[in-house]
Amino acid sequence: MKLMGNRLHRKHPCRPAMLAVVLVAFLSACADPAPPSPAQSFLIQGATIVDGTGTPGYIGSLRVTNGVIAEIAPADADNALSPTQGEPVHDATNLVLAPGFIDTHSHHDGGVLEEPTALAAVSQGITTIVAGQDGGSRFPIADFFTALDSTPAAVNVASYAGHGTLRRRVMGDDFRRAATEAEVAEMQTLLEGELAGGALGLSTGLEYDPGIYSTTDEVVALATTAAAHGGRYISHMRSEDRALLAAIEETVEIARRARLPVQISHFKLAARGLWGRTAEILARLDAARAEGLDISADVYPYEYWQSTMTVLFPERDFTDRAAARYALEELVAPDGMLIARFGADTTLEGKTLAQIATQRGTDPVTTYIDLIAESRAARAEGRDGGESIVASSMAFDDIATLMSWPHTNISSDGGLRGAHPRGFGAYPRVLGRYVREEGRLGLEEAVHKMTELAARHMGLVGRGVLKVGAAADMVLFDPATVLDRSTTTQPHLTATGIARVWVAGTVVYENGAVAGALPGVVLRRQ
Numbered sequence: 135m136k137l138m139g140n141r142l143h144r145k146h147p148c149r150p151a152m153l154a155v156v157l158v159a160f161l162s163a164c165a166d167p168a169p170p171s172p173a174q175s176f177l178i179q180g181a182t183i184v185d186g187t188g189t190p191g192y193i194g195s196l197r198v199t200n201g202v203i204a205e206i207a208p209a210d211a212d213n214a215l216s217p218t219q220g221e222p223v224h225d226a227t228n229l230v231l232a233p234g235f236i237d238t239h240s241h242h243d244g245g246v247l248e249e250p251t252a253l254a255a256v257s258q259g260i261t262t263i264v265a266g267q268d269g270g271s272r273f274p275i276a277d278f279f280t281a282l283d284s285t286p287a288a289v290n291v292a293s294y295a296g297h298g299t300l301r302r303r304v305m306g307d308d309f310r311r312a313a314t315e316a317e318v319a320e321m322q323t324l325l326e327g328e329l330a331g332g333a334l335g336l337s338t339g340l341e342y343d344p345g346i347y348s349t350t351d352e353v354v355a356l357a358t359t360a361a362a363h364g365g366r367y368i369s370h371m372r373s374e375d376r377a378l379l380a381a382i383e384e385t386v387e388i389a390r391r392a393r394l395p396v397q398i399s400h401f402k403l404a405a406r407g408l409w410g411r412t413a414e415i416l417a418r419l420d421a422a423r424a425e426g427l428d429i430s431a432d433v434y435p436y437e438y439w440q441s442t443m444t445v446l447f448p449e450r451d452f453t454d455r456a457a458a459r460y461a462l463e464e465l466v467a468p469d470g471m472l473i474a475r476f477g478a479d480t481t482l483e484g485k486t487l488a489q490i491a492t493q494r495g496t497d498p499v500t501t502y503i504d505l506i507a508e509s510r511a512a513r514a515e516g517r518d519g520g521e522s523i524v525a526s527s528m529a530f531d532d533i534a535t536l537m538s539w540p541h542t543n544i545s546s547d548g549g550l551r552g553a554h555p556r557g558f559g560a561y562p563r564v565l566g567r568y569v570r571e572e573g574r575l576g577l578e579e580a581v582h583k584m585t586e587l588a589a590r591h592m593g594l595v596g597r598g599v600l601k602v603g604a605a606a607d608m609v610l611f612d613p614a615t616v617l618d619r620s621t622t623t624q625p626h627l628t629a630t631g632i633a634r635v636w637v638a639g640t641v642v643y644e645n646g647a648v649a650g651a652l653p654g655v656v657l658r659r660q
């Protein structure tokens with residue numbers, strides 16, 4: 135039906151898009167004796183077009199005019215596209231042309247005003263990032279968006295409003311308690327301002343300070359405010375390990391009481407005792423959906439996460455040896471805990487907890503508690519107390535199964551300069567390992583989860599599908615070679631097989647390097 139539509143369009147040469155092209159050409163010809171710039175239009179020929187909808191790919195051509203997809207046609211169709219006089223042509227034989235990837239859980243906004251070419255994102259085919267995750271966002275969002283309007287990035291940027299950000303503004307350092315009714319009302323007022331500023335909805339980080347001290351009622355109250363303004367809810371849940379099932383129940387309760395679309399961030403089973411229980415957990419979410427609740431999830435393709443050392447202490451007693459022992463036995467083994475950043479003693483960065491324990495001659499539990507104490511002491515003294523770990527906690531098979539759930543899209547959870555390789559590798563890793571090497575997802579299915587499904591889960595309109603009239607955010611990749619290269623020891627290696635990336639029809643990445651163009655726009659809630 136879609137192709138038929140294109141064919142019909144082609145029989146009407148006076149359609150508005152073409153009139154606009156003619157008009158632009160005419161006006162520029164009047165203003166300037168030079169011929170109209172052919173760069174306003176280009177043709178990609180011979181690509182396998184995987185349009186993002188999940189339907190089978192086909193060999194075809196696609197024309198972009200003024201940043202918008204103007205025409206698409208199969209190579210063997212009567213209306214196969216051929217270049218006009220002087221029109222640039224990209225031969226894409228043996229390559230896949232897909233919509234640019236939409237990263238629904240991104241930290242690539244950190245430093246993006248300073249590094250707007252966003253190599254980490256564009257080099258893996260990402261053309262839109264969704265920021266403001268885990269309960270933390272720029273405040274006010276309108277200022278961040280205004281800054282991006284005047285100094286754009288290579289990628290499009292959308293953002294949630296973070297619950298933790300609002301909570302800190304209202305409660306200050308006195309956040310280790312439930313908020314009062316008046317404080318919740320104040321947070322609701324701030325949230326309304328953020329929603330008016332274009333936030334997609336509310337994000338929470340209920341495993342982190344200060345969100346961990348909130349009650350479910352507080353979150354429901356704020357989610358209800360988001361719902362009233364057509365917003366959505368996205369959550370790093372209260373637990374991803376020992377209390378995962380309770381955290382899922384809380385998320386379902388929030389969806390039921392606040393009545394809005396809910397997305398579980400970086401869905402994972404991060405405890406040995408949970409491994410293999412995906413069927414049971416997905417059945418619970420399917421039951422919630424059958425009840426009419428709009429619950430979806432995103433997943434990144436790694437067996438290890440990156441966070442703080444303290445996140446594994448839900449009771450926040452960092453001297454609790456039993457809690458430390460539980461964490462190292464059930465959640466992250468000492469040789470699976472890589473110290474990514476440790477401001478109090480940077481010589482420890484790049485070592486595992488097991489190695490540091492050996493070096494110090496202490497047992498891993500003691501070492502773990504000591505390191506947290508050292509970072510907190512540094513912070514108390516005004517020195518750099520920052521720390522983060524990359525921790526192996528998940529099983530490949532669980533990740534692949536969660537990823538295959540029809541309501542899961544792909545995300546990176548990555549940053550521009552992060553210590554986790556996902557910042558540069560998440561999308562190529564799915565395409566190379568989960569699709570090509572392991573056959574756990576079909577190519578069209580994987581692309582759908584990176585594009586149209588992701589856009590739907592974020593409420594982004596006009597993105598994520600290759601269709602006439604859509605913004606020409608696109609990635610051209612080689613399905614035979616696409617693969618991540620970034621690792622925990624070299625997290626900033628760009629992937630192989632990503633040939634070219636466009637945002638709004640402008641090349642932002644090709645031949646392994648950023649192009650320097652900054653065509654990204656802010657995607658405010660519609």
Ligand SMILES: [Zn+2]
Nearest residue numbers: 268370399400
């Ligand atoms: Zn998170």
